[in-house]
Structures are given as C-alpha cells and as structure tokens.
Amino acid sequence: AQSVTQPDARVTVSEGASLQLRCKYSYSGTPYLFWYVQYPRQGLQLLLKYYSGDPVVQGVNGFEAEFIKSNSSFHLRKASVHWSDSAVYFCAVSAANTNKVVFGTGTRLQVLP
C-alpha cells in the first residue's frame, strides 16, 4: 500500500523568499504523484502532477516539483513566494493499478509580508 509523509506541519517564510515543502512517499511500484493546495474554507485544488517523463514538473502560479526516485521524494518548490500563497499544501500518491489516492497530513504555509 502507498503512503505519504509530509514532515513539516507548518512553514513560515517571508514574502519574496524561496520555498521548499517536503514530501516523501512509500510505494514499491511506479507512483503517480500530486501536490494540491487548499485555501481557507475551500476544497483542494490541483497544483501539479507527475506521471512519467521529465522528473521536474511545472504547476500553476510558479510552483514546481521534482521527482527523485532514489530518495522517494517529491518536494514542492517556488522561487519567490507571495502573501497569497498562504494556504495548506497536500502531497498525494496513487498507484497506476488502483483508484485510491492517498494524501499526506498537509503543510500549512504562512507567508509574512
């Protein structure tokens, strides 16, 4: 069975700083990997996804993530954060042969002006 670990419950950065949110997954096969964002009182929205090919994937609003198979990681990055990026970010994994998507516990990002 697949699982996801997001080790940082909260991250605080200043506006304009760079960002990395960590995600490690556990799955023996080829994973499908996702990052979702949740703004207050809303459902989750897809930021980016990785199925195969180039291990660096680009998402919306300048976010990107890199799939590193040797490290079982899929960290989310952004070069320069904006106050509007404050939200909760979820990493998720699914397997090609199942319909289950498993989520991490989320990282709450606070961007200080």
Place this chain on the structure above:
Amino acid sequence: EAAVTQSPRNKVAVTGGKVTLSCNQTNNHNNMYWYRQDTGHGLRLIHYSYGAGSTEKGDIPDGYKASRPSQENFSLILELATPSQTSVYFCASGKNTLYFGAGTRLSVL
C-alpha cells in the same frame, strides 16, 4: 470546468441521529470518493465508487455507509452519528487527478 457540488455546506446533528451528506458531479467521472479532513490526519478515505451501483470501503469505513444511485450522485450516510464523526467531509471525482467539492462541515453534538 469540472464541478463537484456538496450539500449541505454545514450541518449540526445530534448523537444517534441519521445524517446524509450529498455530492453531485457534472464531470461524467466514473470514480467518486468521500474523504474526511481532521487536523493532524490530513485527508482520509472513507468510501469510494467506480460507478453507479458500486461502493467500496476506503481506509476508515466504520460507522459510514455510501450510496451511488447514479453516475452523478454519491452520498455518505451516518446511520448513528457520534461526536467522533465531527469533521469536514470532502467529496471528489476523477481518476488519479481528483476534483473536489467545497466540503461539508459536520458537528455532532
């Protein structure tokens, strides 16, 4: 634009009462899901469905039932609600990439 609509948005229920949470999707997706979100646990899968008439148990199905009467509709049923079921519930549709509703905030008193 994919659309998943949940109702009600907020619900207060009494312990031992029956609660039904509804979800409608206009995406024509075969797969639909019910998750609950709790601090420290992220999203946990309760039930899911591959299509009309099918329901499958997720990771935390105890105390919940699900019903998929049509492609568009997927309900989550709490026959005997308990305070431990106080949570935010999300419905989603899709395969691998999921489209979420806005959530239902349920309080069981």
